[in-house]
Amino acid sequence: MSLIFSCMSALAMGFVAGSAASAFFIVLGIFSKLSAAGGLPGLQRAYAGAAALGVLWGCFASLFGLSLHAGMIFADAASFFSGAYIGVFIISLAEVINLLPLLYKSQRRKAILILMLLILVASKVAGSLLDFLGPVFK
Amino acid sequence: MKWFISLKNTYSTGKEIVPLSGVVTVIPDGEEMKAFLRETKIAVHDIAVLEVIDVIGIISGRFKDADIVSVGASSCSILFEPSVRVTFLGVLKTGAVFLILFFGGALAIMNFHADVNMDEVLRSIVAFYAGGSGDVVWAGIAYSAGIGAGFLFVLNLFKPKKDKTPSLLDLDLHDYKEQKQRYMAEKSKK
Numbered sequence: 001m002s003l004i005f006s007c008m009s010a011l012a013m014g015f016v017a018g019s020a021a022s023a024f025f026i027v028l029g030i031f032s033k034l035s036a037a038g039g040l041p042g043l044q045r046a047y048a049g050a051a052a053l054g055v056l057w058g059c060f061a062s063l064f065g066l067s068l069h070a071g072m073i074f075a076d077a078a079s080f081f082s083g084a085y086i087g088v089f090i091i092s093l094a095e096v097i098n099l100l101p102l103l104y105k106s107q108r109r110k111a112i113l114i115l116m117l118l119i120l121v122a123s124k125v126a127g128s129l130l131d132f133l134g135p136v137f138k
Numbered sequence: 139m140k141w142f143i144s145l146k147n148t149y150s151t152g153k154e155i156v157p158l159s160g161v162v163t164v165i166p167d168g169e170e171m172k173a174f175l176r177e178t179k180i181a182v183h184d185i186a187v188l189e190v191i192d193v194i195g196i197i198s199g200r201f202k203d204a205d206i207v208s209v210g211a212s213s214c215s216i217l218f219e220p221s222v223r224v225t226f227l228g229v230l231k232t233g234a235v236f237l238i239l240f241f242g243g244a245l246a247i248m249n250f251h252a253d254v255n256m257d258e259v260l261r262s263i264v265a266f267y268a269g270g271s272g273d274v275v276w277a278g279i280a281y282s283a284g285i286g287a288g289f290l291f292v293l294n295l296f297k298p299k300k301d302k303t304p305s306l307l308d309l310d311l312h313d314y315k316e317q318k319q320r321y322m323a324e325k326s327k328k
């Protein structure tokens with residue numbers, strides 16, 4: 001009986017977390033932005049399904065302590081795509097809070113705006129490298 | 139004779155030649171008018187913006203005594219969307235998008251679990267209901283199933299075909315498509 005209660009509580013928590021995660025993806029416009037970047041049309045629902053599968057994958061990886069032992073190449077590939085997601089996330093967030101129109105108002109020349117965005121990207125990459133590689137060179 | 143014309147706001151087509159009947163509705167639509175609208179073609183290269191005044195000009199050029207009243211949009215953006223060819227690069231980009239979403243989704247939920255110390259929360263739940271330090275595996279499985287259900291609920295991924303209610307995803311994609319069409323129409327006017 002106690003197992004049923006704890007499972008029901010966990011199911012309800014998961015339901016809320018899953019709803020919040022999907023709403024979060026949608027509010028930031030991650031699906032629409034990435035579907036525009038993809039080469040093949042009409043896959044928006046499949047993209048949403050991939051994100052849902054990824055979230056479940058993340059659940060199993062973080063809650064059950066599983067290990068695939070697939071090798072560093074897979075870990076590096078997963079890290080690369082996770083980093084790409086963070087990049088998409090940051091730009092989506094910047095768009096939601098209207099950072100780009102604000103930058104455009106202050107710098108009306110498009111070339112300068114692009115340069116500012118490139119500096120933003122470079123600073124993110126440099127910051128991340130510094131964060132992870134800093135201790136290596138200490 | 140009085141004619142009421144209604145011009146659509148936007149019109150997407152896969153063909154470079156669009157009949158006028160595709161973008162405008164005329165009432166009363168007699169046989170002669172129907173044939174005229176079908177035969178009158180508009181050439182679309184990338185995007186074409188058709189003003190209602192042009193449509194009135196075209197119709198009154200043919201029907202001299204027409205008294206035309208517009209009840210629709212003042213202009214129609216006709217977008218030419220050619221069918222997409224499946225290329226190697228396109229497949230590669232689509233694959234990359236799938237991987238970004240898959241690993242991004244995993245990263246987002248793992249970050250969330252780390253932030254809220256979800257393992258500890260599940261342990262507390264099991265301890266509360268089962269007492270002691272019970273195994274959290276079943277609670278973890280139920281939690282994961284809940285996450286999947288939550289996703290399905292919000293995204294409405296497997297909705298029945300009869301259900302016409304749009305999901306959040308449908309609305310987001312619709313907004314994006316409208317913004318894109320508006321941008322292209324405004325850009326073509328400049």
